[in-house]
Amino acid sequence: xxxxxxxxxxxxxxxxxxxxxxxxxxxxxxxxxxxxxxxxxxxxxxxxxxxxxxxxxxxxxxxxxxxxxxxxxxxxxxxxxxxxxxxxxxxxxxxxxx
Amino acid sequence: xxxxxxxxxxxxxxxxxxxxxxxxxxxxxxxxxxxxxxxxxxxxxxxxxxxxxxxxxxxxxxxxxxxxxxxxxxxxxxxxxxxxxxxxxxxxxxxxxxxxxxxxxxxxxxxxxxxxxxxxxxxxxxxxxxxxxxxxxxxxxxxxxxxxxxxxxxxxxxxxxxxxxxxxxxxxxxxxxxxxxxxxxxxxxxxxxxxxxxxxxxxxxxxxxxxxxxxxxxxxxxxxxxxxxxxxxxxxxxxxxxxxxxxxxxxxxxxxxxxxxxxxxxxxxx
Numbered sequence: 001x002x003x004x005x006x007x008x009x010x011x012x013x014x015x016x017x018x019x020x021x022x023x024x025x026x027x028x029x030x031x032x033x034x035x036x037x038x039x040x041x042x043x044x045x046x047x048x049x050x051x052x053x054x055x056x057x058x059x060x061x062x063x064x065x066x067x068x069x070x071x072x073x074x075x076x077x078x079x080x081x082x083x084x085x086x087x088x089x090x091x092x093x094x095x096x097x098x
Numbered sequence: 099x100x101x102x103x104x105x106x107x108x109x110x111x112x113x114x115x116x117x118x119x120x121x122x123x124x125x126x127x128x129x130x131x132x133x134x135x136x137x138x139x140x141x142x143x144x145x146x147x148x149x150x151x152x153x154x155x156x157x158x159x160x161x162x163x164x165x166x167x168x169x170x171x172x173x174x175x176x177x178x179x180x181x182x183x184x185x186x187x188x189x190x191x192x193x194x195x196x197x198x199x200x201x202x203x204x205x206x207x208x209x210x211x212x213x214x215x216x217x218x219x220x221x222x223x224x225x226x227x228x229x230x231x232x233x234x235x236x237x238x239x240x241x242x243x244x245x246x247x248x249x250x251x252x253x254x255x256x257x258x259x260x261x262x263x264x265x266x267x268x269x270x271x272x273x274x275x276x277x278x279x280x281x282x283x284x285x286x287x288x289x290x291x292x293x294x295x296x297x298x299x300x301x302x303x304x305x306x307x308x309x310x311x312x313x314x315x316x317x318x319x320x321x322x323x324x325x326x327x328x329x330x331x332x333x334x335x336x337x338x339x340x341x342x343x344x345x346x347x348x349x350x351x352x353x354x355x356x357x358x359x360x361x362x363x364x365x366x367x368x
Contacts, residue, residue, distance in 0.1 A: 009285070028155070
């Protein structure tokens with residue numbers, strides 16, 4: 001066992017870079033966030049996403065995004081921005097339908 | 099002037115974002131602990147507060163992820179995640195002169211980034227809000243999030259260097275570490291809390307024995323305290339700044355609705 005490095009679900013990887021970058025910028029930059037709310041299709045087209053990633057972002061499908069390994073702290077603030085209460089967000093990523 | 103206070107507290111966004119979601123018997127001890135911390139901070143009469151807070155994608159991404167980044171600005175703003183924490187975004191005064199002095203001092207011992215533009219998220223703003231402080235703040239952002247965060251013992255070294263530098267500065271300086279303890283933040287496991295880990299960590303932190311945690315294996319830390327457990331880095335930095343002095347526990351309460359083992363503590367710098 002080593003003393004360094006993030007392990008487990010969020011271990012250092014090279015996939016998901018573009019989709020996580022998009023979500024990072026939406027969360028951080030009010031202008032990008034505004035485009036996400038009003039012109040999502042055009043915004044998403046500016047990132048090199050897989051078809052599965054593109055669909056999940058367009059539909060704000062938290063279950064799919066979480067399932068593919070997107071970092072949870074990129075998802076939770078976005079859920080709040082979209083008006084999804086935290087318990088509902090948790091139910092969604094857990095795949096619990098209400 | 100020697101360091102006038104060394105404190106650490108959890109910063110769960112739910113404390114302000116969803117304050118009434120936990121049962122009162124769980125939330126009250128945490129808010130009482132924060133009230134105690136506020137009294138102690140005021141009694142210490144600091145001129146400036148160094149806040150050691152984890153990165154949560156408010157500033158850095160996987161294009162550049164520094165281990166440590168200190169703010170050199172005279173003004174900041176936050177929170178970036180205002181809908182999540184339900185605190186209105188506001189300006190926060192910085193302290194560029196001391197920031198620069200600290201950067202020079204810390205760089206003697208750790209590999210440090212500097213920034214003239216740091217955004218504050220819940221990691222800084224939830225504690226500032228609950229403490230009602232209106233002091234100049236110097237942020238030190240610590241990667242506890244992604245890739246290869248600094249090893250735990252380097253976080254201790256950062257704290258030691260912080261203390262050495264503060265002790266040469268004429269103003270009254272306090273340090274506040276924010277984060278942890280165990281949590282699985284916004285994950286499917288959210289609500290799980292590693293109370294056994296938290297209590298062992300607090301015992302070491304408060305007993306001047308943080309050295310027993312400085313080589314803790316990452317896999318074990320995540321198994322026992324979750325990915326959020328990496329945030330003990332901020333507490334370890336505080337222990338280093340306090341010369342591994344002993345301290346008092348102001349609150350420890352597992353709060354599943356806030357996804358965290360919530361702790362508030364004060365150390366006696368020595």
